[in-house]
Structures are given as C-alpha cells and as structure tokens.
Amino acid sequence: MTAQAAAPANERRLTIARAMAESIAQEMRTDPSVFVMGEDIGQLGGVFGNTRGLIEEFGSERIRDTPISETAFMGAAVGAASDGMRLVVELMFVDFFGVCFDAIYNSMAKNVYFSGGNVKVPVVLMTSTGGGYSDGGQHSQCLYGTFAHLPGMKVVVPSNAYDAKGLMTSSIRDDSPVIYMFHKGLQGMGWLGTEPGATVHVPEEAYAIPFGKAAVVRKGTDVTIVSVGMGVHQGLKAAEKLAAEGVQAEVIDLRTLVPLDRDTVFDSVAKTGRLIVIDEDYKSYGLSGEIIATIAERDISVLKASPQRVAYPDIPIPFARSMEQYALPNADKIVSAFRNMKRTRTWRWL
Amino acid sequence: MTPTRDQKFWMYEKMVISRYLEESIEKIYLEGKKPIFNMANGPIPGEMHLSNGQEPCAVGVCAHLKPSDVVTSTHRPHHVAVAKGVDLKKMVAEIFGKRTGLSGGRGGHMHIFDPSVNFACSGIIGQGMGPAVGAALSRKMQGKDGVAVAYIGEGAVNQGAFHEALNLAAVWKLPFITIIEDNAWGISVAKAQSTAVPDNSVRAQAYGMPGYQVRNNDTYEIFRVAGEAIERARNGGGPSLIEIETSRLAGHFMGDAEGYRPKGELQALRARDPIPAMRARLMAEEGLSEADDAMLVASYRAIVDEAVAFARNSEDPAGEEALQHVFA
Known part of the structure; x- marks a missing residue:
C-alpha cells in the first residue's frame, strides 16, 4: 500500500x-x-x-x-x-x-x-x-x-x-x-x-487527508478492483493471486463514499476495461451498483466486459460460522468474479 | 415572581403580534385554495400549523430569556419564534418559501432556524429535546451563560426522546427546561386516550427534577413558574419540567375539519381566549385605556403587515438554488 x-x-x-x-x-x-x-x-x-x-x-x-x-x-x-x-x-x-x-x-x-x-x-x-x-x-x-x-x-x-x-x-x-x-x-x-x-x-505529527480522493493502492492494467475498508484488503489478496496467473489488477481504495472520487475510478476502468466492486454491505441498491452506474453513465464504451460485484447477499447476517463465511466477500470470490468476467462475451460499443 | 409593567406590555405585544400573524397567514394560506382545497396551491403551500391560543406558553417563558439562550420548538413554532425574537420579516418570507427567508426557502414553516437568537425547530415530535439538552451541555462545558428550553406538545411525552433527554439533562445537571404545551389534542387523539397520567409534571419525579403544572393557560402563572425554573437553571440548579394547560384555537393543521372535537369545546375555549384576558389585566392593573390599546394594537399589526408585504414582494428562489447548502 x-x-x-x-x-x-x-x-x-x-x-x-x-x-x-x-x-x-x-x-x-x-x-x-x-x-x-x-x-x-x-x-x-x-x-x-x-x-x-x-x-x-x-x-x-x-x-x-x-x-x-x-x-x-x-x-x-x-x-x-x-x-x-x-x-x-x-x-x-x-x-x-x-x-x-x-x-x-x-x-x-x-x-x-x-x-x-x-x-x-x-x-x-x-x-x-x-x-x-x-x-x-x-x-x-x-x-x-x-x-x-x-x-x-x-x-x-x-x-x-x-x-x-x-x-x-x-x-x-x-x-x-x-x-x-x-x-x-x-x-x-x-x-x-x-x-x-x-x-x-503512522507519522506522529497531525495531518489531514482530504475527502473525495481515492487511493490507488496497487497499480495494474488488466482489471480494476474497487472497495473500501475490509474489501480493500480482500482486493489486494485477490490481486496477489491474480498476479500469479499473470493478471495485473489495479486496486482502488475509495476512502470516502461521500464525497465519492468518481474520476479516479473512471480513469482506472478506462485503462483496464474491467471492473469488480467488492462490498461487505448488502448487494442491492448500494455501493456496488453506484460504482458500476458511474462508469455506465459516463462512458459505457470503456468496458471490455460486464462489471462484476462481490457483495453481501441480500440476507440478514447469519450467526453460524459456516453460513456467515459463506456470505462474506473474500479473495477467492474476487478471483472467481474475474474468471466469470473473462467468460462473459466481449462486446463492442457501437 | 410577578411581571413588571414593561414585561406585561412586552408579553401583550408579542401575543398580539403572534395572533395577528397567524390570522394573516390563515387568510393568505386560503388564497388559491378555493373552491377546491389543495395544499400545494396558493402563496403559502404545504402544511400549516397555527398556534392561536398558545401564546401564553411563548411569552410567559421567553420573557425570561435573552437572545443568547437557546430555544427549540415544534412543528407549531410561530408563537415561540415571535417571542424569542426571530427576525419576523425573514421568518414570514421563509413561511412563504421566498429567497429572502431565513433559509432561502429550504426549510419552510416547520423548520425555522435563526441562529442570531438561537432558535431552532424540528417537525418531528419530541425531537427538539436532544438538541436542547446538547445546547445546555455546550453552555455548561464552555462556562458560557445561557439556558436551553425545549418546547414540546403533550403528545410528545410518550416518545422515547422525551424520557432519554430528561434523564440526560438530569444526570448531567444541565441548564435545561422543557415546556410541555398541553393543548389537549395530539392531532385528533385526546390526552386521556394517549397518556397514562393526567398531569405530566409528575413525570419529572422520575428524573429527580422539579415538575410543575400550570392550569388555565394563565400568562402570569406561566411567567412565575418559568421564571423560577429558568433562574434555578442559570444558577446551576439543573433542569425542570413545566406542563402548561393551553388551548389550540385552530385545527391541528389548516384544513382540519376537527370532527373529533366535542360540541361546544371550541366556543368554551374561545371564551377563555388569553389575549382579551391579558388586555383586561393591563387595563385593570396598568391603566391601559381603550384608545391606547387601539393604538398599540394597530402598531403591532403594522409590524406584521410590513413583514407580510416584505414576504409577498420577495422573489421566489430559482429551482437550482435547491442544490446549495447541503453541506456547511
């Protein structure tokens, strides 16, 4: 990082x-x-x-x-x-x-x-x-x-x-x-x-990080992985795994959701053509949809494949370890999402 | 504690201004809403909660407050705003939704904010309690002068916010007073139907603070009791609760057919209108003559007329001004 x-x-x-x-x-x-x-x-x-x-x-x-x-x-x-x-x-x-x-x-x-x-x-x-x-x-x-x-x-x-x-x-x-x-x-x-x-x-002296500035925490050229909080670490682990296969993932830490640094996300996806959003929050009507909409609204033609999301399923959070771990995002799910993405038909924006 | 001559005339002035403001709003509100009532039409759209009859609660308390003291009010805020010294022109413009209004038309009549006199509102029942407790905490922590007063209705005492805030004010011994304006009706539900005790002042005991009930909408008695409570708060004696039996001479909102009111209730309340009662007191105690009263009332009304004219003559905000001031 x-x-x-x-x-x-x-x-x-x-x-x-x-x-x-x-x-x-x-x-x-x-x-x-x-x-x-x-x-x-x-x-x-x-x-x-x-x-x-x-x-x-x-x-x-x-x-x-x-x-x-x-x-x-x-x-x-x-x-x-x-x-x-x-x-x-x-x-x-x-x-x-x-x-x-x-x-x-x-x-x-x-x-x-x-x-x-x-x-x-x-x-x-x-x-x-x-x-x-x-x-x-x-x-x-x-x-x-x-x-x-x-x-x-x-x-x-x-x-x-x-x-x-x-x-x-x-x-x-x-x-x-x-x-x-x-x-x-x-x-x-x-x-x-x-x-x-x-x-x-962490430096000892006081410093301020401005809002609305995402951090590119790993540079890459093949796919953009976007998240916050815990999802950033899962994205970095997935990027390691993908690197072993010769895939260079770029990982973006949004750091603030409001204001949202849409430019950094867009610029990265414009470069990689592929987008995976990781969100430990519920999947529907949330962060993952918002990020994908940001690209679709601005210029959908930068996408080489359908974006993917690795997000919490729309269920209350279960107690049993087996069920909770099943529902949570993790690095393997992100790697799978990338493989799914490769299988989706590559289409051309007319 | 009895009001001085000046305080009596001050209270009378604010009562008359408040009532005439509400009467003016009532007329203007109906412009464009006849023959078919549609809340969205006319120069004052939206819900309108008038405070006719509740003026004693405003003046009896605010007579003891300075501009630096904090007041939070309810969805029915005009009388308290007038007594607290909110800028009348800007307030009326806000009620009209004009660019010259207190917030440039973003708030409306349930969201009157005038930080120059530390006045704020919430349109959500009981939710002015916490902010007033916080303002009282701020004054105590800063060692700054000032008390905070939260106005709520009698329907709000069954909200969790009421109880949580009273406990917080008491456990931190804050300069906080809550005024319960008991107008006997929570929209259409009578107090006895909603509230397990007839007198909410007893609830103060649960939080180890003094509780008072003032009956009959009596301006002088409100003045006396509020004066005691505010003085105690200023001297570090902690919070108090005051319930005032007052009267709602209008509907819950304009357009309310009030089918729930027992026959004759409104007539009985009007017979005990606090403003003629205050006038009679001034005549008996301070030698106010009919002629002087007419002159005073005309001068008070002129203040309201001027504010209404200012609001009417102000421009509407442009639609895109809605995008400003989401953040500080």
Missing part, C-alpha cells in the same frame, strides 16, 4: 484504533471546543479501543461517557455542535442506528440545509461496522449504502491506520456531519482478529 511503501526507517506502526485516538487527542489539544461522547468511551477507552488513553489526558468532562440513550445523545450532539462545540460521538455498533436515526438523519444531516447554511453541525459520528466473527445480525452489518444514500452526511471508511488518522483529522475539522465507519476486523483489537495489512506506519 502507498502508506506502507512510504514508511521511513523510524517506522511507527499503529493499529487503526490507536491512530484514531491519536488524531482525536491532537485535535483536542489544539481546539478546546472538541470533545468526545458515547457509550463506554471513558474508562474503558471505547469497546473498539479508539478512545483509549484519552480520559487520562482530558478528563471525564471532555471524554464523556453517556447513558445508553442514543436518541438523546445523538440529539444532544446536534445541539452542542450547533452551539459552537465540535463533537466526536460514538455509536458503538452501526447496527444501533435504528434507535437514533431521527436525530442523525432528520436533524444532524438536515439542519445545515434547513438553515440555508446559517447553522453548522460539526459532528463526527464514529461507528463500528462489519462482521466475520459470528456476532449475529444486529452487530455485524456495514450499512455503508444506508448512510451514503442519504444527503447531508459525509461518509468516511478507512482501510488502514495511516488513512484512519488523516481522515479523522479532516472529519473533526469539517463543519458538516461526518459518518466515520471503521471496520471491526481492521481495528487491531486482538479479541476480534485483525487484518495485518491495516496496521501501518
């Missing part, structure tokens, strides 16, 4: 959890209006570790444990943010959105618009996504498409610690609501199992 490739001699490898906490701490040191609110984000340091160490430095006023009252504290986040504060508020699992979606979607996401831009709502809603560890259908979803579909919220999905820190910095500095979706399987919490590729070199 680009971030890893740039790692200097004094390499400083951090997990996504630590990178997020580091960015939050740096912003809190320079901006007294920033504070964190959520369930178990204080003494526990967040169920997924992304506020670890913060209460020791900043105290319980600014690292504020809440009651289990998402409706109230999401609403409170809107009110505090409109009153001059900057919030990082944690929704422990994205699956819990149902108990606070009015505050998120009818207020947080719309008040800027409803006020004609006169009200700012600088809230970072950080929330865990993803499964693969048999947590069942209310603790394993991604729901990228749900949030990205609805206007008024920016949507960030880091795949590695370098991006996680820079994207968090940009999120906190943004005056609009940002939904920051981190994947549990990338988080670096031992008890969840972790994708090693997510733990990379």
Whole structure:
C-alpha cells in the first residue's frame, strides 16, 4: 500500500484504533471546543479501543461517557455542535442506528440545509461496522449504502491506520456531519482478529487527508478492483493471486463514499476495461451498483466486459460460522468474479 | 415572581403580534385554495400549523430569556419564534418559501432556524429535546451563560426522546427546561386516550427534577413558574419540567375539519381566549385605556403587515438554488 511503501526507517506502526485516538487527542489539544461522547468511551477507552488513553489526558468532562440513550445523545450532539462545540460521538455498533436515526438523519444531516447554511453541525459520528466473527445480525452489518444514500452526511471508511488518522483529522475539522465507519476486523483489537495489512506506519505529527480522493493502492492494467475498508484488503489478496496467473489488477481504495472520487475510478476502468466492486454491505441498491452506474453513465464504451460485484447477499447476517463465511466477500470470490468476467462475451460499443 | 409593567406590555405585544400573524397567514394560506382545497396551491403551500391560543406558553417563558439562550420548538413554532425574537420579516418570507427567508426557502414553516437568537425547530415530535439538552451541555462545558428550553406538545411525552433527554439533562445537571404545551389534542387523539397520567409534571419525579403544572393557560402563572425554573437553571440548579394547560384555537393543521372535537369545546375555549384576558389585566392593573390599546394594537399589526408585504414582494428562489447548502 502507498502508506506502507512510504514508511521511513523510524517506522511507527499503529493499529487503526490507536491512530484514531491519536488524531482525536491532537485535535483536542489544539481546539478546546472538541470533545468526545458515547457509550463506554471513558474508562474503558471505547469497546473498539479508539478512545483509549484519552480520559487520562482530558478528563471525564471532555471524554464523556453517556447513558445508553442514543436518541438523546445523538440529539444532544446536534445541539452542542450547533452551539459552537465540535463533537466526536460514538455509536458503538452501526447496527444501533435504528434507535437514533431521527436525530442523525432528520436533524444532524438536515439542519445545515434547513438553515440555508446559517447553522453548522460539526459532528463526527464514529461507528463500528462489519462482521466475520459470528456476532449475529444486529452487530455485524456495514450499512455503508444506508448512510451514503442519504444527503447531508459525509461518509468516511478507512482501510488502514495511516488513512484512519488523516481522515479523522479532516472529519473533526469539517463543519458538516461526518459518518466515520471503521471496520471491526481492521481495528487491531486482538479479541476480534485483525487484518495485518491495516496496521501501518503512522507519522506522529497531525495531518489531514482530504475527502473525495481515492487511493490507488496497487497499480495494474488488466482489471480494476474497487472497495473500501475490509474489501480493500480482500482486493489486494485477490490481486496477489491474480498476479500469479499473470493478471495485473489495479486496486482502488475509495476512502470516502461521500464525497465519492468518481474520476479516479473512471480513469482506472478506462485503462483496464474491467471492473469488480467488492462490498461487505448488502448487494442491492448500494455501493456496488453506484460504482458500476458511474462508469455506465459516463462512458459505457470503456468496458471490455460486464462489471462484476462481490457483495453481501441480500440476507440478514447469519450467526453460524459456516453460513456467515459463506456470505462474506473474500479473495477467492474476487478471483472467481474475474474468471466469470473473462467468460462473459466481449462486446463492442457501437 | 410577578411581571413588571414593561414585561406585561412586552408579553401583550408579542401575543398580539403572534395572533395577528397567524390570522394573516390563515387568510393568505386560503388564497388559491378555493373552491377546491389543495395544499400545494396558493402563496403559502404545504402544511400549516397555527398556534392561536398558545401564546401564553411563548411569552410567559421567553420573557425570561435573552437572545443568547437557546430555544427549540415544534412543528407549531410561530408563537415561540415571535417571542424569542426571530427576525419576523425573514421568518414570514421563509413561511412563504421566498429567497429572502431565513433559509432561502429550504426549510419552510416547520423548520425555522435563526441562529442570531438561537432558535431552532424540528417537525418531528419530541425531537427538539436532544438538541436542547446538547445546547445546555455546550453552555455548561464552555462556562458560557445561557439556558436551553425545549418546547414540546403533550403528545410528545410518550416518545422515547422525551424520557432519554430528561434523564440526560438530569444526570448531567444541565441548564435545561422543557415546556410541555398541553393543548389537549395530539392531532385528533385526546390526552386521556394517549397518556397514562393526567398531569405530566409528575413525570419529572422520575428524573429527580422539579415538575410543575400550570392550569388555565394563565400568562402570569406561566411567567412565575418559568421564571423560577429558568433562574434555578442559570444558577446551576439543573433542569425542570413545566406542563402548561393551553388551548389550540385552530385545527391541528389548516384544513382540519376537527370532527373529533366535542360540541361546544371550541366556543368554551374561545371564551377563555388569553389575549382579551391579558388586555383586561393591563387595563385593570396598568391603566391601559381603550384608545391606547387601539393604538398599540394597530402598531403591532403594522409590524406584521410590513413583514407580510416584505414576504409577498420577495422573489421566489430559482429551482437550482435547491442544490446549495447541503453541506456547511
């Protein structure tokens, strides 16, 4: 990956959890209006570790444990943010959105618009996504498409610690609501199992990664693989396998879904002529369809074969390991998708 | 705590302005909607929730508030907006959906935002609670002066947001007050049909905060109770809950045939209209003469007429302006 490739001699490898906490701490040191609110984000340091160490430095006023009252504290986040504060508020699992979606979607996401831009709502809603560890259908979803579909919220999905820190910095500095979706399987919490590729070199100083800039994390000429979060790592593994067969896959990490870097995706597909989208979120009406539509709308003639998607089937997430693993995207499914693509009739745009 | 002479006249002014605003909107709203009522037609399209009768809830509370204090209101927000000092011209223009409106026509009458006086709305029942609690938290954390007041209707007390927010305000001891405007009707469902207790002030006990019920839409009593609660909040004493028995003199929305109202109820409520009652008090207590009253009322009405003229004469936004201000 680009971030890893740039790692200097004094390499400083951090997990996504630590990178997020580091960015939050740096912003809190320079901006007294920033504070964190959520369930178990204080003494526990967040169920997924992304506020670890913060209460020791900043105290319980600014690292504020809440009651289990998402409706109230999401609403409170809107009110505090409109009153001059900057919030990082944690929704422990994205699956819990149902108990606070009015505050998120009818207020947080719309008040800027409803006020004609006169009200700012600088809230970072950080929330865990993803499964693969048999947590069942209310603790394993991604729901990228749900949030990205609805206007008024920016949507960030880091795949590695370098991006996680820079994207968090940009999120906190943004005056609009940002939904920051981190994947549990990338988080670096031992008890969840972790994708090693997510733990990379992270510079100590604060830096910001702009929204709407996808990263080409592996260069290739034969097929474009597009994803976010965990899907990027699966894409990279598939690219290794394909390379063994002499196929050069280009892998794109979108990094933010809103805004979406359609240009980078289009330019890559214009070069390779082939597109596979990986999405751990449900297949229908989501990210995979949006990416394919982007190409089809702009210039369908760049495609040498029908695009493929490796996405979660349209089923609730099952508990049993055999069933969950069957449903999840993985590198082998991506390789198969490429083979399917080769079998599809090559057609010419007239 | 009794209102001073100035406060009495201030409350009267805001009540008259609010009522005359609603009466003006009522007339204009029907333009283009006769003989066949279609909500989409006329200079003011969409739903319209008028606040006639609920003015005491607005003025009795807002008399104690400064522009820096925060208010969140409901889908029926005009009276509170008037009392909180929202820019009347821009507000009326917003109700008309004009470019000169508070949000340039993006919000409409259920989404009145005026950050210069810290006023906001939500059209979703009970959902102003959380934001007001958050504003109160912000003031406490910043050590800044200010209280936050969430207005809700009596129908909202059975929403989860109400209970969660009260607990949060209490556990963090925030400068927060919720005003329950009990107009006895949740659209068409009577309070007794929807709510297990006749007096919602008792619910305050569950959150360890003071709860009050004010009966009979009494402007002075609202002023007294709200004054106590707001003063306590300013002094770090934490949140309070106030339920006010008020009256909805109009339908839930314009076009509501109100078949659910018992016969005679509306006549009885009109007989207890709080504005003539306030006028009578000013005459008895402050020597307001008929002639002076007529002059005052004319001057208040002129303010509304000017705002309405401003709105009427303003341009509609261009369609593509809809694409602006999605993000800050």
